Amino acid sequence: MAQIMLLAVSAVWGSTFLIVAHAVRHTPPIVFLALRFSIASLVLFPGAWRARGGWAGRPAGWAGLWLFAAFYLQTRGLLFTGPDRAAFLTALNVLCVPVLELLVYRMPVRKTFWVVGGTALAGLALVLHPRGASLNAGDLMVLGTAVAIAAQIIATARIPAGTSIARFTWVEISVTALLAWAGSATGPAWHLSPGLIGAALYTGVLASALAFWAQTWSQTRLPAFAVALIFITEPLFATLIGATWGHRPLTGWEIVGGMIVVGSLASYEWLRLGRPFGETP
Numbered sequence: 001m002a003q004i005m006l007l008a009v010s011a012v013w014g015s016t017f018l019i020v021a022h023a024v025r026h027t028p029p030i031v032f033l034a035l036r037f038s039i040a041s042l043v044l045f046p047g048a049w050r051a052r053g054g055w056a057g058r059p060a061g062w063a064g065l066w067l068f069a070a071f072y073l074q075t076r077g078l079l080f081t082g083p084d085r086a087a088f089l090t091a092l093n094v095l096c097v098p099v100l101e102l103l104v105y106r107m108p109v110r111k112t113f114w115v116v117g118g119t120a121l122a123g124l125a126l127v128l129h130p131r132g133a134s135l136n137a138g139d140l141m142v143l144g145t146a147v148a149i150a151a152q153i154i155a156t157a158r159i160p161a162g163t164s165i166a167r168f169t170w171v172e173i174s175v176t177a178l179l180a181w182a183g184s185a186t187g188p189a190w191h192l193s194p195g196l197i198g199a200a201l202y203t204g205v206l207a208s209a210l211a212f213w214a215q216t217w218s219q220t221r222l223p224a225f226a227v228a229l230i231f232i233t234e235p236l237f238a239t240l241i242g243a244t245w246g247h248r249p250l251t252g253w254e255i256v257g258g259m260i261v262v263g264s265l266a267s268y269e270w271l272r273l274g275r276p277f278g279e280t281p
Contacts, residue, residue, distance in 0.1 A: 002218035003269070006230040009211045014237025016207050017083070018245065023199035029075040030184045032200065033068075037177035039204025044170040044213065053164030060168045063155040064175025067212075070148035071176070072183065073141045080138025085130040087235035089142040091121060094228040096150035101224065104154070113225055116268045120232050123260025126253045127239055150228065156216055157224040165220070169213045229268055236261055 024032050078086055094117045101107040135143075159168055219227055236258055243250050250258075 002221040003226075003230060005214045006218050006222075006227060007233060009214050010231055010234040011237045012207050012211055013234045014239075015241050016203050017238045018242070019199045019202060023196055024075075026193070027190050027196055028184060028187045030072065030180055030187060031190050032196070033071050033075070034177055034180035034184050035196070035200040036204045036208055037173050037180060039200055040208035040212070041170060041174045041177050043205055043209040044166065044173060047166045048164070048170035051164040051166040053167060054160065054162050055167045055171055056160050056163040057171055059155060059158065059160060059163075060171035061175050063152050063168075064172040065179070066148045066152035066155060067172060068176040068179040070145045070152060072180075073148060074145040077138040077141030077145065080136055081142060082130070084128040085139060086142045086145075087238070088121075088124060088128050088130040089139060090145050090149065091124055091232050091235065092143065092146040093149040093153070094120065094225070094232055096147050097153055097224050097228045100147075100150050100154055112268070112271055116264050116271075117225075117229065119267075120229060120261050120264035123257040123264060124232060124235065126257025126260065127236055128257075129253065149231075153219070153224050153227050153231075157219045157227070159216070159220065165213065165216045169209075169216045172216075173208060173212060223272075226268065226272065229265060232261060233265070 020032070074086060074090060081089075095114070098107070098109045098113045098117075102109050156168075156172075159165070215227070239254060239258075240250075243254075
């Protein structure tokens with residue numbers, strides 16, 4: 001069930017690419033982020049208030065800080081680099097997770113992580129075919145996104161015992177919203193429009209409130225690397241939705257790359273469930 005929920009989250013996030021791209025044409029991206037996460041915070045608040053268990057303010061606050069950093073760096077990076085390159089570089093978080101766990105928690109990096117993560121990234125490269133030989137400022141920002149996402153996944157994976165999932169998620173989302181509003185204070189003027197409101201509602205309710213609650217719930221049942229690996233499918237879903245929306249056939253390379261990504265997910269689950277987790281296959 002946890003894997004299915006995370007795949008559903010990836011599909012929802014993949015569906016937001018076109019929506020967000022349209023919404024930020026006439027609105028500063030950080031303002032859109034502030035609206036999106038404010039709506040998510042309002043949606044989650046009644047459940048968080050009624051829930052039982054601790055708030056875990058400090059760990060949830062750190063998760064919110066990393067979440068804001070990931071969205072902000074990715075939004076800024078897209079001003080200087082292409083969306084395909086950004087999606088691929090963001091997916092590098094699948095390798096950042098075991099590295100950060102090694103550096104921060106002294107957890108050994110298993111060779112399974114490198115093999116499965118590298119294979120999935122190779123498949124994603126076939127789907128996205130990111131072009132460009134040299135790194136630019138936007139690429140470096142998006143690499144920061146990959147690190148921030150990995151840190152957020154790790155922070156979410158270490159929820160203290162007795163913590164309410166609803167309360168943890170609300171604090172995380174609210175911190176992200178507050179940081180976004182603070183960042184938008186010195187920005188240009190903006191105004192609400194029907195398109196902006198619709199996009200903020202869709203991403204706020206479905207792609208933020210429900211999605212991050214599902215991520216938090218799933219991470220009480222899955223290791224951090226498994227979560228990062230499943231999230232690689234987000235740009236894959238975006239490609240599938242884009243092809244369907246644009247009524248264009250998928251290329252042979254996209255189909256092969258997608259099969260490699262799915263095969264990597266399946267092989268990791270087989271290894272994880274077939275052996276004690278953490279044992280080197």
